[in-house]
Amino acid sequence: MRRARLILTWTALSAFAIAFIYPFVWLLSASFKPRSEVFDHRLIPETFTFDNYIQVWQEAPLALWMVNTLFVTVLAAVAVTVTSAMVAWGFAYFRFPGRGVLFSVVLGTMMLPGAVTMIPVFLIWNSLGMVGTLTPLWAQNLFGSAFYIFLLRQFFLGLPREPFEAAKIDGANNWQIFTRVALPLCKPAVVVTLLFEFQAAWTDLMRPLIYLRDSSTFTVPRGLKALLDQFGFGGEWHWEIVMTASVITTIPMIILFFLGQKHFVKGIATTGSKG
């Protein structure tokens, strides 16, 4: 009876796992097929070809898009991690009048839909002449982000206070206590913040749609949308190119997941427990 149930569980899990993984395999396999065989649903391409990859590279400035995306992503992730950690530390370690009120304002901003601030923020960047550049995609992260401030503050609050008192007695100033004692202790939360923001910045489409005009400034997702508009819809029906570009866009995220799997899973699990 117990055995029968275990077998049943395993069968169900395997069936779902195949259903979840199959689209990846299908996409990857299609990217190695010539145009006429893309939709033949064979798992192993009948005719194996690298042409799609070569063609994508010729049709689109993919390398440039990759560089743009990497630039935005690294700056966005590092900026938001450093400043959110600072702010979180300010809220967790110090006692000052108005702390509770200010922190509820931090939490309150999370309730505000992005749509409300989207237009005025665009107008700010527009008046600074930055529309069309990559700056609006990451510079806002220099001011921290409510969600990460919340996450990191929770982590700081869980730390024992003794190491900080000891450092203080040893003559460390506030900045040194933060960078030399607090940050190293909070490494898991810092890594989670970096990974989450790296993923968010890499996969974002809306902001690149709003701010980028010229193909040479595109990020990979924005470029992928442009390729879909040109080759998927545009009457030419070169799905093999769109699919190959999708594979190229997705692979860095898969690599990121396997590099930081443990942190991703832990970070997401703690997000839920705040409910």
Place this chain on the structure above:
Amino acid sequence: MRFVETRAALLFISPWILGFLIFTAWPVINSAYLSLTDYDVINDPSFVGLENYRTLFEDPKVGLALKNTFIFMVMSVPAQLVVSLGLALLLNSATKATGFFRTAFFLPKMTPPVAVGILLLMLFNGQSGLINGFLGIFGIDGPAWTTDPNWVKPGLVLMSLWTVGASVVIILAALRGVPQELYDSAVVDGAGWWRRTLRITVPMISPTLFFLFIVDSINALQSFTEAYTAFFGSGNTTYSNDAALFYAIYLFQQAFEFLHMGYASALAWLLFVVIMAITIVQILVTRRFVHYEGGNP
């Protein structure tokens, strides 16, 4: 001493204070003002009073976008919850290789939403898509998911089930936190698996399910990228996209394609009110089903 500590704290939180003033407080005020104007970015805003808000109620596209978004939320949120709870329960009762399965369920969540939108077009293609090919094995003639207005939203909902990985991880963490003693005594009482799941597991993890229900609903009301990728944009002349016109997409079009910044600001405030209203109703209605250890707060 007190003053010194306050000064240090303010230095640490100053980035957020600055960011809040520049990128939240000012935009909120400006957005409220803009919603009372006609503004196309090139010419100065001209004050029109509540005109934009009146237009909201007369614009058939607003009604359509709201309807589409509601239908998508009502279909996708429960479906996502059921699927992620089911997968998490399965994972929790497996004894080996849970890491492998968890990775399999989570990986789609890493796919950029643009690529998810593209996958949707290909997997759900009426003639040559993988889904209809699969249905064909069982002799089912699948619908034209991407072109038939009646099947566009179900297609988007099914596609959204592919990216429930984060919910699975969250629910699994909650399941692991349910004390084993509760099950042991239930087994002694002769309760079967279904009974234990319904009477012990689901109540014990109900705060987590409640959290996901609220967050998923808020996200569904703002969903943009997958539907925009698949059904909108400069090149699309193939797909009838009225059925996929979500509220966030219409707002985006009004703001950045037609440059109706004033009207789009009014649209944004309506979205804010709608999200707030739905969230409050959901909290009031579902709260009594949520079980908190040590009594309801």
